[in-house]
Amino acid sequence: MIDIKSIRQEPGKFRKAAKDKGFEVDIDRLLYLDKVLRDTKKKLQDIVTIKNRIGQKIPKLSGIEKQAELDSLSDLKKEEKRSQDWLKMRQPE
Incomplete structure (x- = not known):
């Protein structure tokens, strides 16, 4: 199994390796999907942070x-x- 971090750091190396072995791999698409996945996870973290802030404020408001x-x-x-x-549909078990 190849670590996605390695692909992010050296995409050219993996493009060349795939080509040399005769594999057709769209590294750019893989990196794009990885970015979308990471962005969605970040968005979820931000939502939780905001929810927590709001949850703390609500009792003090009227x-x-x-x-x-x-x-x-x-x-x-x-x-x-x-x-x-969205994440559940796109992540392996």
Whole structure:
């Protein structure tokens, strides 16, 4: 198994190795998908951070401000679910 970090660091080396062995591998596509995957994981981490911040603020708020934060929290939870589902569909078990 080849470590994706190695491919990120030396894509040319892996392109050449695949070509020399007669394999047709789209290293650029692999790197693109890896970036999308990493970006989605980062987005999920950011969502969790924001949710935690909002969760700490909500008890101190009241009225319209509290409802606005609850609405934001609800939207974040939906976005988190979509991102988790997207990741689940694309990652091996």
